[in-house]
Amino acid sequence: MKEVSKMIRTLVLLCIFCISFQGFALSEGGDEGAVDTKEEVDAYIQHHIKDAHDFHLFSYTGDNGERKHVGFPLPVILWSSNGLVTFMSSEFHHDDAGKVVVEKGGSKFVKLHSKIYELNAGATEVQFDEHHHAENAAKVLDFSITKSVFGILLIGLFMLWAFSSLAKQYAKKKVPTGFGRVLEPLVIYVRDEIAKPNIGEKKYRKFTGYLLTVFFFIWILNLLGLTPFGFNVTGQLAVTAALAIFTLVIYTFSGNKDYWMHMLWMPGVPFLIRPILAIIELAGAFVIKPFSLLVRLFANISAGHIVVMSLIAIMFTLKKSLGVVGATGLSLVLSFFITLIEVLVAFLQAYIFTMLSALFIGMAVAEHDHDHEHDAKGHEVPDAEDVRGDFI
Secondary structure, three states: OHHHHHHHHHHHHHHHHHHHHHHHHHHHOOOOOOOOOHHHHHHHHHHHHOOOOEEEEEEEEOOOOOEEEEEEEOEEEEEEOOEEEEEEHHHHOOOOEOOOOEEEOOEEEEEEOOEEEEEOOOOOOOOEOOOOOEOOEEEOEEOOOOHHHHHHHHHHHHHHHHHHHHHHHHHOOOOOOOOHHHHHHHHHHHHHHHHHHHHOOOOHHHHHHHHHHHHHHHHHHHHHOOOOOOOOHHHOHHHHHHHHHHHHHHHHHHOOHHHHHHHHOOOOOOOOOHHHHHHHHHHHHHHHHHHHHHHHHHHHHHHHHHHHHHHHOHHHHOHHHHHHHHHHHHHHHHHHHHHHHHHHHHHHHHHHHHHHHHHHHHHHHOOOOOOOEEOOOOOEEOOHHHHHHHHO
8 A cells, every 4th residue: 555655646746747847838938938828828739749850848038038948959860952961950049930041061951840941052041922831942851860759769778778677687587676576567467468368379479579569668658748858759640650550560461371361352251242342451451450550649649738738728828817826726736637647548548559459460360260161152151060059
């Protein structure tokens, strides 16, 4: 009971700290100043859930009225018309409106709405049309270490250290100690409750490594997104799409003869219907299944961030009508309970993605019994033992 009580107190303090930090960031706003109006709140939330080329925590106004930014720059790696170009994101000076032109490697670059463009030859500044689209600039191939990429690398190194330590303890046949005691029950849970039931006793070991990796990767990144650091890695469509493609590649290349036969020429159904079913099955395997994986994770995590930030913003948007104390109290209560729910959702989304991945892999490697006879129309003829069993 003491351990559970400590965990609850730690969780409560963490939620309050996260809400307070995010509230401070909202109160100071972005580059322009404090967030007060609905439009400013919407702009701040959109900025929060997007990826960025620098690691920006918050901004504040100094005693001299100058805006100061807390964070650090990240490497910008671009493939332009003049080849590979690298520089630090600090050269844009937190500009996101194309006002700052960075000249590197014989090319000129501007940043518009978190995207980097290369100015056309001879241009000195970006020009916009009536829809505020750049007329004299084009997108470049961007291989930068963005905030999301930095988070992926950070969690990757953390997982490598944590599981390497756990593996060494298992190799020495020692009882896990330290952080390994936290990882061990989760590893056993993924193996016994996800991998074995969905893939089968004979083949689960081949895929357990991937399932463990994707489960802990998504779960830890989801939790990291709830911290004041502003990570939203699993809320990026490119990240969830990459994870879904990994699952797609694994169950596609692991599929056995029975899997492809049931997909392309399903036994037990009339011949005229089989081509139609084959098209549906192929669409399900290559489009619907990976699409459901990537959209479910992306939508739930992004929605959670938007809801939490919106509830925190209540203390600023309603402070005139409810007063500072009333708006702050309402915002704190609502944000606290939503943040607690988001902690559960962080685990739940990792579990669902891993469970569905295991299910799709299990369907691809499952062995089917073809010993039954079929009639002239392709329908399965049950054995006498099966018929008797139906009546017992």
